[in-house]
Amino acid sequence: MIFDAREMAQLRRLEILAAKVSKGQMHGEREMKRAGPGSGFREHRQYQSGDSLRQVDWNVYARSDDLVVKEFDAEEALDIVLVQDRSASMRGAAARTAAKVTAAMGAIALNQFDRVVWLPVGGRRGGESFAGKNRQSEMFAAIDGEVGGATDILGSMRAQMPRGGRGGLAFVVSDFFDPSGATRGLDYLLARGYQLRVIEIDDPEALFEPPMGRTLLVDRETGETLKIDITEEVLEAYRHARTQRVEGLQHFCKRKGAAFQRVRADQPFFEIVRNVIARGWLAG
Amino acid sequence: MDFAQPQGLWLAGATAFVLLTYLVRRRARRVEVPFLGLWAGALSERRGGFGGALTRWFDLLLALLAAVAVGLASGSPYVPGAESTVRDLVLVIDGGVELRARGRAERLERVAAAEVVRRAPGTRIVVVRVEPGGPRLHIGTSRRNALDFLRDHRPGWQTADPVPACELAREAARELREPDLVFCTYRRARPDGFRLRTIREAAPNAGFVGVEVLGDPEGGGRLARVTLRGDGEVSIGDRWSGTVEGERTVDLPLGEDGEITLQLKARGDAFPVDDRLYLHLPERKRPRVLVVAPREPSPFLVSAMRALEETGTIREPLDRTVPERVGEVLEIYDVVVFDRCAPATEFAGMRAIYIAPPEGALPFQLGTTMEAPALFDVKEAHPLLAGTGLGRLPPLEARAIRGGEALALSAAGPVVATGPGWVALGYDPEKCVLASSPAYPLFLRNAILALAGDAPVRTTEFVRIGERAAVTQLMQAPDRTRRSIGARWDGPPGFWRRDEFVVAVNFLERDIDLEPAEADSDELPAVGKPAQPDFPLAPPFAAGAFVLLLVGWWWFWR
Numbered sequence: 069m070i071f072d073a074r075e076m077a078q079l080r081r082l083e084i085l086a087a088k089v090s091k092g093q094m095h096g097e098r099e100m101k102r103a104g105p106g107s108g109f110r111e112h113r114q115y116q117s118g119d120s121l122r123q124v125d126w127n128v129y130a131r132s133d134d135l136v137v138k139e140f141d142a143e144e145a146l147d148i149v150l151v152q153d154r155s156a157s158m159r160g161a162a163a164r165t166a167a168k169v170t171a172a173m174g175a176i177a178l179n180q181f182d183r184v185v186w187l188p189v190g191g192r193r194g195g196e197s198f199a200g201k202n203r204q205s206e207m208f209a210a211i212d213g214e215v216g217g218a219t220d221i222l223g224s225m226r227a228q229m230p231r232g233g234r235g236g237l238a239f240v241v242s243d244f245f246d247p248s249g250a251t252r253g254l255d256y257l258l259a260r261g262y263q264l265r266v267i268e269i270d271d272p273e274a275l276f277e278p279p280m281g282r283t284l285l286v287d288r289e290t291g292e293t294l295k296i297d298i299t300e301e302v303l304e305a306y307r308h309a310r311t312q313r314v315e316g317l318q319h320f321c322k323r324k325g326a327a328f329q330r331v332r333a334d335q336p337f338f339e340i341v342r343n344v345i346a347r348g349w350l351a352g
Numbered sequence: 353m354d355f356a357q358p359q360g361l362w363l364a365g366a367t368a369f370v371l372l373t374y375l376v377r378r379r380a381r382r383v384e385v386p387f388l389g390l391w392a393g394a395l396s397e398r399r400g401g402f403g404g405a406l407t408r409w410f411d412l413l414l415a416l417l418a419a420v421a422v423g424l425a426s427g428s429p430y431v432p433g434a435e436s437t438v439r440d441l442v443l444v445i446d447g448g449v450e451l452r453a454r455g456r457a458e459r460l461e462r463v464a465a466a467e468v469v470r471r472a473p474g475t476r477i478v479v480v481r482v483e484p485g486g487p488r489l490h491i492g493t494s495r496r497n498a499l500d501f502l503r504d505h506r507p508g509w510q511t512a513d514p515v516p517a518c519e520l521a522r523e524a525a526r527e528l529r530e531p532d533l534v535f536c537t538y539r540r541a542r543p544d545g546f547r548l549r550t551i552r553e554a555a556p557n558a559g560f561v562g563v564e565v566l567g568d569p570e571g572g573g574r575l576a577r578v579t580l581r582g583d584g585e586v587s588i589g590d591r592w593s594g595t596v597e598g599e600r601t602v603d604l605p606l607g608e609d610g611e612i613t614l615q616l617k618a619r620g621d622a623f624p625v626d627d628r629l630y631l632h633l634p635e636r637k638r639p640r641v642l643v644v645a646p647r648e649p650s651p652f653l654v655s656a657m658r659a660l661e662e663t664g665t666i667r668e669p670l671d672r673t674v675p676e677r678v679g680e681v682l683e684i685y686d687v688v689v690f691d692r693c694a695p696a697t698e699f700a701g702m703r704a705i706y707i708a709p710p711e712g713a714l715p716f717q718l719g720t721t722m723e724a725p726a727l728f729d730v731k732e733a734h735p736l737l738a739g740t741g742l743g744r745l746p747p748l749e750a751r752a753i754r755g756g757e758a759l760a761l762s763a764a765g766p767v768v769a770t771g772p773g774w775v776a777l778g779y780d781p782e783k784c785v786l787a788s789s790p791a792y793p794l795f796l797r798n799a800i801l802a803l804a805g806d807a808p809v810r811t812t813e814f815v816r817i818g819e820r821a822a823v824t825q826l827m828q829a830p831d832r833t834r835r836s837i838g839a840r841w842d843g844p845p846g847f848w849r850r851d852e853f854v855v856a857v858n859f860l861e862r863d864i865d866l867e868p869a870e871a872d873s874d875e876l877p878a879v880g881k882p883a884q885p886d887f888p889l890a891p892p893f894a895a896g897a898f899v900l901l902l903v904g905w906w907w908f909w910r
Contacts, residue, residue: 157386245387274386283381287388294388309393 070171070212075337079175082341082352084148084182084237112136147236148177148184149229149262151253152211153269155190155219156289157245161333162271163215166241168337169267171211173239176350178204186210187228189242189253190217190289195228218289219246221253235261243269244317247290251320264326265349268317271333275310277303364423368416414904421897429889440476443467443498447483447505457505468498480520484509487520578602641800642681645691650707652781652792653691678702686804689796692780703773703803705796708751708780715774719752725762734759736770736798740791750779775799 071079115124115135123137152170154163174184178201187195191213198207221242238257244250257264278285278298285294296302314330321328329347331340344350385391445464447457468477477498481488490501578592578601592602643653678688679699688695688704694712695704704715711718730743737759752764756771767778781792 243386245389247387247389271386276385278381278383281381283383285388285391286382286384288384288386290388292388294391296391305393306390309390313390 070168070208071175075172076175078338078341078352079172080179082176082345082350083180084146084173084176085348085351110139113139146177146180146182148173148182149187149236149238149257150174150177150184150211151187151189151221151225151238151240151242151257153190153219153221153242153244154188154213154215154217155245156216157219157243157274158190158215158269158271159288160271160273162243162269162273165331165333165335165337165340166243166267166269167211169269169331169340170239170241171208172337172341174198174207174211175204178207185230185236187224188213189219189221189224191215192217195224197230219243220248221246221250222248222256225253225256229256229260236263237265238262239265239267241267241269243271243274244313245274245289250317254320254324254326258324258326264321264324266317266321266326266328268314268328268330269333270330273333277306363426364420367423368419372412372416411904411907414900414907418897418900418904421893421900425890425893425897427890429893431887431889440478441467441471442478442480444480444482445502445505447481447488461502461505464502465499468495468502471495481505489520578604640685640687641804642678642685642688643691644678644688644693644695650691650780650782650792653689653707653796687800689800701773704775705799705803706774706776707796708777714776715771716753716755716769716776718778719754719765721749721751722762722764723749725750725764725767727760727762727767729758730760730768736775736802737768737795738798740795740798742768742791742795745784745791747779747781748783753778770799770802773803775803 112125112128113136115137119137125136125138128134128136150170150173153166158166170186174186177184178198181200184198184207185195186198186207188210193210193213196207196210198204219242221240221244240254240257242250246253254264254266280298280300283296283298285296287293318328320326327347327349329344329349331343341350345352443464445460464479468479471477473495474493475495476491476493477495479490479498479501481490481501490498492498591604594600594602645653678695679697682688682699682702686703688702690704690706690709692708692710694706694709694714695702696713698713698715706714706716709718725747727743727746731737732741732743742760747767750762750764750767752762753766753769753776756766756769756774756776758766758769760766760768769776769778777795
């Protein structure tokens, strides 16, 4: 089980906060700012041709002889897209943390009757949609699967994103070690109208610096090799490149209005939850 | 650089290959990284410089160099020792009247001295001075003494004949090891122009070579007139070849640079018109000896003849005069030895040695026979008796020989005498106390050489007595044993010869290999390079490999 009982109990008390919600097709618990099918009364308006007679407030008509119809706040389901990096670079603590973060968001979404679209990057399974609390275990099993393959966020989005998506909220959980460029996949989601919440898994293992000397570096995902003489200069350049990559991702998110959160792979789960609550992503 | 063990090179190559393979495979530690792009980016930041490439490959380069050094060291490399750059020197220096002009003798001396100074220690130097009174000679290994001899110039008032001096030099050159023969005159101011080796190669069979550079007799350019005297096929480089019988003169046109085929390396004005240069190259004369003896010649006579070639023998009974048969073959032989016999008639021009002769047509008179005569007043220093020790070998009986120069006296009169064309021994060596002594063969050899007209002074017989005309010379044999050699000056004293110190002695056969003792080798600092031993390079290579490995080790672990 990906969560223990205590963690599950905490997750049940949380809900996902979204700054904007696209018009969905499913009826959910989320109260929308527009009129629509729902249970909460919003206002009366004059009857117009084409309105259903069932919407007419006959009590008002009896008292004031005005033919008005009642309007209610729309309560619609939200599309939560969970992009989970399951490439070979995510292994060990990084893979575990990414899976828990992804599963937590999915569980919260299912609890509030949102539809969850799970899109793995890498790995062996394809993307899948989940709706309803009864599919929570199934979703957990999918998220907690084996890692492998290369990171290609854009490719995975293009291949697995459902057609005709109406936008929504997208969580992208990855280390963003994408040879084709991590921001291209994020651009794709933004172009599809998704509100982005970027969670970078910072794997301490990835910070490992080989000892000095001639070294054959092997890419964990692609198997590509690179012979290099590790010197102090090379390490310094490597650290510089790593910092630049992180700063570039943060700058991109800031520029595009996407929320960015960095999560250490060895960070306790409750601390992660506390941090995202503090950033206003969750409420509980 | 040569290799005593060339297989070491293969080892070097194999070592380098194995090491290279090892390094390439060993040094690349395999490390998995989550994202290679970061490293590639880091690498691209610092790539592209020669310094970077050199740094990356420096340790490999060090290791390869070390491997090569080890391989080379295993091949036992060495630098071949330098061969001696100078050879023995035979210097003929002119001392004729032409050198009396101011500065000429000094200039010639400087040129000759430069040749001497170039020689390395141990080089044998023969200096022959051409002087009107006859050639003077110096031989030794001391350059200082040779220079002193050169400074002792005293030009005469007559033109000196260079031929005897050249003949002397030629004889000396034959016995030295590939010497340079340098002829210095004032007119030939280029002492390096005429090398004996060149002449040998040019005219190996010529008995005489004379070179005369002519002017422009008919406007056809200058000519080198080469006079060849001897018998046999002669070639002068690739310019001329032919048969010489007696004497032949060949005119060779000089090229534009004044060079002739004889490689007389002279140019332009170095040869004034009618300049003349002689080099006498006589074949070593081996006297042909006719022995007229009893049926069995004396043992000492046989041993003496072994040293001589082209001998003939006429055997006649003892105590008989020889008939005219000698006259029939007399022209063939240089010397006739009458062993206990005598000619019946006189032969004009015959040079003969008489040993215990009976009565006959003799150039001297025989005295009475005396038994067991004691010898006295033996001229041991005479070239005929030098080294023989005849005075210590009293005969059992002897007859006096009257006439000529007495070399040994007895109570009966001279028993050893010499005269024009003859040498006589008045007793039979077999009838001596020590008949088997080598004294008699030596005496016979000396007599033959003297009568045959060979040079009275031979190359191996030169010895420098010392600056103060000492009478002995300290010599040493190849085994470093030393011996004093007695000698005397037999040249005529002259006005310019107040302090003669170069003389010649007849070495005994046992002394032929003697050389001047080391005490005589007070050398000046050498200018020429003596022979050097091989210099082994294996230790430096091994040390270099060790240092390279140390540096490589430090580079790897720093």
